[in-house]
Amino acid sequence: MTGRGGAVVAVYTRNGQCGLFGEVDVWRWLGILAMIWSLTGEAEPLRIGGTGGALGVAEALAERYGACCGESPRVLPSLGTGGGVRALADGRLDIALAGRALSAVERRRVGEVLVFARTPLILAAHPGVGADSLDVAQLVAIYRGERVTWPDGTPCRPVLRAEYDTETMLLRGLDPRLDAALDRAFARPDLVVTLTAQDNAAVLRRVPGSFGYLTRMQWVAESLSLRVLHLGGRAPTLEALAAGRYPLVAEFTLVLATAPDERVRRFVDFVFSVAGRAVVEANGALVPPRPGG
Numbered sequence: 001m002t003g004r005g006g007a008v009v010a011v012y013t014r015n016g017q018c019g020l021f022g023e024v025d026v027w028r029w030l031g032i033l034a035m036i037w038s039l040t041g042e043a044e045p046l047r048i049g050g051t052g053g054a055l056g057v058a059e060a061l062a063e064r065y066g067a068c069c070g071e072s073p074r075v076l077p078s079l080g081t082g083g084g085v086r087a088l089a090d091g092r093l094d095i096a097l098a099g100r101a102l103s104a105v106e107r108r109r110v111g112e113v114l115v116f117a118r119t120p121l122i123l124a125a126h127p128g129v130g131a132d133s134l135d136v137a138q139l140v141a142i143y144r145g146e147r148v149t150w151p152d153g154t155p156c157r158p159v160l161r162a163e164y165d166t167e168t169m170l171l172r173g174l175d176p177r178l179d180a181a182l183d184r185a186f187a188r189p190d191l192v193v194t195l196t197a198q199d200n201a202a203v204l205r206r207v208p209g210s211f212g213y214l215t216r217m218q219w220v221a222e223s224l225s226l227r228v229l230h231l232g233g234r235a236p237t238l239e240a241l242a243a244g245r246y247p248l249v250a251e252f253t254l255v256l257a258t259a260p261d262e263r264v265r266r267f268v269d270f271v272f273s274v275a276g277r278a279v280v281e282a283n284g285a286l287v288p289p290r291p292g293g
Contacts, residue, residue, distance in 0.1 A: 046263055049076035050084025050097030052197035053167075053214070054252045056221025057117060057283045058097055064279050065270050073267060078196045085110060088257055094264050096255035100166040111258040116271050119217035119285035120236035121170050121248035123229040126210045130154070133230035136175045142211070143181035145188060150209065159203050159212035160185060160193045167213055170248050201226070215250045220284030238286055252285070 048058050058075045066072030073094075079087060084096035089109035102113060123134055130152045134142075141147035142158055150156050161168045163186050172179040185191055192207075194200040197214060201224050204210050211229075216236055219226060228236065231248065240246040254268060270276045272290040280287045 045071065046073035046094045046267055047076060047092070048073050048095045048097065049079045049087060049093050050255070051081045051099035051252070052078035053099045053218050053250070054097040054117065055197075057217055057252075057280055057285065060221055060279050060283050061271060061276060064275065065267060068275065069266070069270060071263065071267075078198060080196070082106070085255060088255060091257075094257070094260070095267065098253045098255050099250065102255070109258075111256045111260060112254075114254045114256070114268065114272075114291065115251050115288050116254050117217060117252040117280055117285035118241065118288060119215045119250050119252070120238075120241050120246050121167055121213055121250050122216050122219060122236040123231055124204055124212055124214055124219060124224075124226040125229060126204060126208055127225050127227050128154075128208055129211065129227050131227075131229060133233055135232040136178055140175075140177045140181040143178070143185040145184070145190075155209045157207055157210045158185060158191055159200065159207070159210050160191055161200055161213070162193060162195060167215070167250065170250060171213055174247060198222075215284070217250075217252070217280075217284040220282075238281065238284070242286060 048062065049055075055075060055078060062073040062075050076093070081096075081098040081100050081102075084093060084098065085102060085106045087093040088096040089106075096110070098113070102110070107113070123139075125131065129150055131150055138147065142156060148156055160182075168182065172182055186193070192203055194203055194212075197218055200212060200214055201218065201222065204212050204214075204226055205224065214224075216228075216238075218224070219228065230236070231246070234240060234246055236246055236248070241249060254271065256264060256268070260268075271280070272287065277287040
């Protein structure tokens with residue numbers, strides 16, 4: 001698949017095989033699950049889904065919630081932020097996970113939007129890459145195609161997220177030179193663009209010499225065997241994030257329906273509780289204070 005300007009778009013399933021779990025498939029699966037619960041008389045669990053970057057931490061929260069609170073929410077495969085919000089507004093989800101600000105149209109269809117995780121955006125590479133840090137000048141050279149090898153002489157293979165994906169936009173905002181270099185990168189036919197957070201991680205794990213970007217939360221929550229690089233010598237730690245020493249910060253939100261039921265409110269209360277905060281922090285992110293809490 002070819003993206004705008006010529007970059008190759010690659011998608012991988014969780015088992016590493018090339019493929020795409022499309023929105024139509026997810027919608028069909030949601031319908032089948034609802035039918036099964038209806039026929040069996042089982043209580044339908046809380047349904048959580050949306051951006052792929054938050055699925056790992058959502059699964060960890062659901063597991064801990066099930067252990068302590070007697071109900072195990074079901075976390076669905078990646079729908080993307082837009083797909084999650086649509087599913088929530090259509091009554092097919094109870095909580096949507098968002099990795100970007102909602103559009104005005106989306107905002108009118110939902111209720112509360114609560115930031116529940118702040119995490120560093122990290123530079124990540126195939127585990128065999130022999131580098132420890134990259135600065136802005138080196139990133140610019142890589143994306144412009146002027147630096148094509150790592151220090152040991154092996155090929156350097158940049159992997160991109162979608163051109164206007166939130167993580168790409170964070171990287172663009174770091175420096176005007178980097179913004180221009182990414183424009184050049186998306187026009188290169190030799191680079192791979194991945195559509196979801198899981199696709200991105202799969203390519204970085206599989207392709208020797210590959211290099212890209214993802215959140216620390218995804219890296220920790222999904223136990224990804226990737227090499228994390230410092231940004232200009234700055235480590236992407238939670239301590240650096242809290243102290244304001246690391247410049248690339250991604251935020252994730254819980255999006256609720258206009259009239260969420262009591263089960264949803266109990267789960268949200270858990271996320272912002274001491275126990276929930278511990279789960280999120282153990283998975284590579286910080287929980288900000290709850291608005292009005």
